[in-house]
Amino acid sequence: xxxxxxxxxxxxxxxxxxxxxxLYAHSGLMESARTxxxxxxxxxxxxxxxxxxxxxxxxxxxxxxxxxxxxxxIPPEKEHxxxxxxxxxxxxxxxxxxxxxxxxxxxxxxxxxxxSTGLFACLDxxxxxxxxxxGSRHGDAxxxxxxxxxxxxxxxxxxxxxxxxxxxxxxMSLIQRSRGGRISVKELCELLNCSKSYLSHEFRRSTxxxxxxxxxxxxxxxxxxxxxxxxxxxxxxxESMGFRDSCELSRFCKRMLGRSPRIFRSTx
Numbered sequence: 001x002x003x004x005x006x007x008x009x010x011x012x013x014x015x016x017x018x019x020x021x022x023l024y025a026h027s028g029l030m031e032s033a034r035t036x037x038x039x040x041x042x043x044x045x046x047x048x049x050x051x052x053x054x055x056x057x058x059x060x061x062x063x064x065x066x067x068x069x070x071x072x073x074i075p076p077e078k079e080h081x082x083x084x085x086x087x088x089x090x091x092x093x094x095x096x097x098x099x100x101x102x103x104x105x106x107x108x109x110x111x112x113x114x115x116s117t118g119l120f121a122c123l124d125x126x127x128x129x130x131x132x133x134x135g136s137r138h139g140d141a142x143x144x145x146x147x148x149x150x151x152x153x154x155x156x157x158x159x160x161x162x163x164x165x166x167x168x169x170x171x172m173s174l175i176q177r178s179r180g181g182r183i184s185v186k187e188l189c190e191l192l193n194c195s196k197s198y199l200s201h202e203f204r205r206s207t208x209x210x211x212x213x214x215x216x217x218x219x220x221x222x223x224x225x226x227x228x229x230x231x232x233x234x235x236x237x238x239e240s241m242g243f244r245d246s247c248e249l250s251r252f253c254k255r256m257l258g259r260s261p262r263i264f265r266s267t268x
Contacts, residue, residue, distance in 0.1 A: 018100035018151050022134045022143040025094045027127050030054075033086040038079050043095045045074040046146065047082075048120055052089035053181070054082050055191065058107050063191045065177055069117050073108045073150070080107060092127055094146060119149045167192065168206035171199065175215055180222025182242030185211055220256035227253075227264050234261045 023043055027050075038057075047056075053067040059079040066072050074080055122145050132138040171188050188211070189196050203211040219241070226237055238249040253261050 018098065018147045020096050020098045020100075020143050020147040020150075022139050022146070023095045023097065024134055025092065025127060025132075025139075025142060027092050027124075028090070030084045030089045031087070032084070034084045036082045036084075038081040040077050040079045041074070041095060043076055044098045046094045046096075047072050047074070048092045048094075048123065050090045050092060050120070050124060052087055054084050054089050054091070056107065057081050057083060061193075064107075065174055065183075065191065067177060067179055067181060069120055070177070071116075071120075071149075075107070078107060092123060094123075094142070096143065096146065098147075098150075100150075116149055119145045166206070167194065167199065168203045171203055171211065172207075172214065175218050178218075180219045180226070180241050183215060185215070216252075216256060219252070223249075223253060224257060224264075227261055237261070 038059075047066070048071040049066050049068050051068055053065055056064045056066050056072045057080060058064075063083075064072070123142055126132060126138050126142045126145070129138045132142075170192055174188055174191060175183060185196055185200065189199050192199060200211050203214070207214065209217075223237070223241065226232065226241070232240070234246040234249055238244070238246045241249070243249040243252065250260050253259065253264065257264055259267075
């Protein structure tokens with residue numbers, strides 16, 4: 001397995017761009033609401049969410065939602081902590097030394113792409129290997145995957161600073177990062193530390209539309225993409241996008257796209 005993963009990683013990036021040496025890695029599981037104490041590390045850290053979502057909080061108190069198949073990259077000596085809101089959250093954590101990203105000296109959220117999702121899957125398999133350790137062949141393969149991941153995201157300029165400017169801009173960023181998942185105005189207010197009336201007013205003033213309308217539009221765009229590209233059943237789509245069941249998904253689809261998921265797909 002390690003050899004095939006190494007080939008995937010090495011074909012995905014130029015090793016001259018980023019030099020990475022893995023120090024330690026582990027996978028984690030959280031099934032209850034909990035806030036991790038603020039801390040920092042002497043090395044680079046990358047935390048990848050493989051199920052559920054968590055809130056990353058930087059030293060200034062800025063909050064960023066990290067969802068499934070997204071990763072937060074944390075430079076050395078940068079204080080931070082995580083908030084788990086309940087429900088199942090699974091993640092992988094990596095600590096490493098790295099050269100080639102010297103300009104990335106503030107925490108970054110790295111959004112999901114088709115290529116990066118494949119590399120995430122490789123990392124998941126590597127970490128599950130019984131013989132895994134940082135200095136082993138599996139560890140070298142994990143380092144190659146991480147370096148490939150950062151090179152791709154750097155080349156595509158997909159790294160998003162954890163801190164945005166402007167209240168409406170911050171709200172839009174949080175909504176877009178949810179990737180069509182369930183996110184409420186109340187949750188946005190909690191993340192942005194403001195009242196519902198103030199956020200709603202500022203958002204409409206800046207964009208010309210209501211916050212709820214923007215959330216629904218973004219969710220509908222993601223749903224349309226999923227219906228066009230994926231072979232998932234309505235029940236699977238409902239679960240992945242945070243709908244209570246396929247009936248709620250169907251009602252949303254009819255309201256926003258004008259037809260049920262089945263009829264929408266039949267017209268493609």
